[in-house]
Amino acid sequence: MAHPLEDTLIARQITPTPMRLLVLDVLQQEPTALSLADVELHLKHADRITVHRTLKTFTDKGLVHRIEDGSGAVKFALCAPDCTPGQHQDLHVHFFCLRCREASCLPTTAVPTIALPGAYQVQETSLVMKGLCPRCASDAALPA
Template sequence: MIADVEKRLEAAGIKPTAMRNLVLEYLLKQGSAISLAELERGLAPVDRVTVYRTLKTFEEHCLVHSINDGTGAAKYALCQEDSGEVRHHDLHVHFYCNSCKETFCLPKTLIPAVVLPQGFISEEVSLVMKGVCERCSA
């Protein structure tokens, strides 16, 4: 297990450390995106600043992406391992469940191309849908 975690870190160009291993291992267990506060609680006792820096390192290396689901706190989720040429975040839809309040990555649900008026240059795009998730609608 720890070997897999280290392999994944190295594949992303990140040097494994005890904290990075711990954070990645925890993220791999999640079924939905989590906030820094949730991550910190899950790993307690840990230093919040260290956890935050670890997330930022992961984000810079496209190992995780952050999601603004409108709840106020940024959430983090792992990027797909083999997303091919679409390396980084934002191109898939995120889904916020109004019932369980969880935010899910939908990596197979891509954001459709949007035609902008002339003179507008897109630099970032995100799409958060709100509704009822698979588990809550069952």
């Protein structure tokens, strides 16, 4: 019987390797988007290049999407099931907390359609909102 992580990779036509299984497990365990450095922290003895290639493969195959939240580090989060190679369907808002510096997907909050003038052709849309996440907002409300 196959392992659920293996099934996930095989469904995206990704050959399951030990490193790919480890990286996928890390991404599934974390509620927020992770940078390459974040993934490396979870995998103490992993080779940086191998982790980078794994994340690139996952992105290319529609398993994860990239989030550029303005922090200077690209973050990665699992895609929606209907994402395909080259056609990510993750058109939702991302939220970057200014205090804890975590980026989160808000999949039930859609990015609004914006009509552009003239011959502009949209190739990609992303929306990153910044502020305090629920945990940091509740901490800020506590008396000092």
